[in-house]
Amino acid sequence: MKSSRLVSILLLLQIRGRMTAAQLAQELDVSVRTVYRDVEALHTAGVPLYGDAGHAGGYQLLAGYRTRLTGLSAGEAEALFLSGIPGPAAELGLGSALAAAQLKLRAALPAELRDQADRMRSRFHLDAPGWYASDDEVPYLTAVADAVWHGRVLNIRYRRWKEPTDVDRRLEPYGLVLKAGRWYVVAGPGPRTFRVDQILELAVGEGKVALPVDFDLAAYWQRYQADFHARLLGGDALVRLSPAGAARLTGAVARALADTGTEEADGWTRAVLPIESVDHAHREFLAMGAEIEVLGPPELRARLAATVRELAERYAGS
Structure with missing residues (x-):
């Protein structure tokens, strides 16, 4: 384990240049004291590694030194x-x-x-998109990727879900993300997130993109997803679920069932489940048929009851 860590320190410094002991410790998931011991071991082995004290200090390899340690496990x-x-x-x-x-x-x-x-x-074969995902055309993906790589500003015509649907935007592309088969570009100012397949027109603009020094694409995307899910499931519904209905739940709804569910005498489970909206919950819960009973909110229960009555009347004469 230690020898692998020493190689990792060498490769990190070779790729990134100067790094502090704290940065190395965070990257390798060890203590700063362990980094000090590892650096001393590299010194002893004759590696031309030196460190500078102070706020702008850190460890770095002697200019021109390149390790030949390229073996793979x-x-x-x-x-x-x-x-x-x-x-x-x-x-x-x-x-x-x-x-x-x-x-x-x-x-x-x-x-x-x-x-x-x-x-x-x-x-092993990786196939990221879901079963029902359509093969959306993304005509400007290559141009967006080129702008991300070369730091070019983009002027786009973009289609969004709310009015006015077609808007003009100036983007400073920071990075591309592939999520569930769809490409997203993260761009400043903001930053904000745009679906690449919703770009209707594109032209390269004037100026170069200056990536913020503290911007981390993976960290931003993690925060963005957490915020998206928090906004997506902004309401709650009190329900009763049969065993078969409970088994059909997945994701955040299944976790809510595990956290709030209490089993009742008839074998059903009473729980508080997160919902996106009354309209969305109406469609989702209706698809579960007789395996669920919605107790609240009253508006949702009334909507479901009205739909069930309409269906009963429609099929009564069959």
């Missing part, structure tokens, strides 16, 4: 082949580059690791 080789998703790479215009990179990586691996990587690729 079996797990690392498997993970690299598993991470290559051909669909998104092709959408970005990198399909042939990905195939060539995997071919070169495979050729460079020792025979044992090559066999393990081939077995991983033959037995």
Whole structure:
């Protein structure tokens, strides 16, 4: 474990340049004291590594030093082949580059690791989009990706869900995210998130994009998702569920059932479930048929009762 960590310190400093002990500790998930001991071990081994004290200090390698430690473990080789998703790479215009990179990586691996990587690729296949996701055309994806990579401003015509639906926006692209088969561009000012397939027109604008020094795409997306779900499920419904109905719940609704559910004498479970809106809950709960009884809010219960009466009258004469 220690030898692997020492290699990681070398590679981090080789890639990123100067890093503080605190930054290395956070990256490696160890204490700062452990980093101090590891750095001392590298010194003892003759690695030209030095540190500067003070606010702007940190550790760095002597200029021009490059480690030749490029070996991969079996797990690392498997993970690299598993991470290559051909669909998104092709959408970005990198399909042939990905195939060539995997071919070169495979050729460079020792025979044992090559066999393990081939077995991983033959037995695991990643298909990110859901079953019912449509293959939306994303005509401007390559242009957006190019703007992200080269720091170019974009002027776009964008279609959103509320009025006015078609609006003009000036974007300073920070990064691209692929979520459940859909591409999103995160852009300033803000930053804000836009679906790439909703871009109707696009032109490269004047000026260069200056990425904020403290911006972290993965951290932003995590916060964005948490905020999205918090806004999405802004209400509650008091319900009773049969065992079959309870088994159909997934995600946040299933977690709410586990947190709030109490079993009643007839085997049904009473619980408070999060809902997006009365309209949305009306559609979702109606699809569960007789496996659910909605006790509140009153508006939702009345809407469901009216729909059930209408259906009963419609089918009564059949």
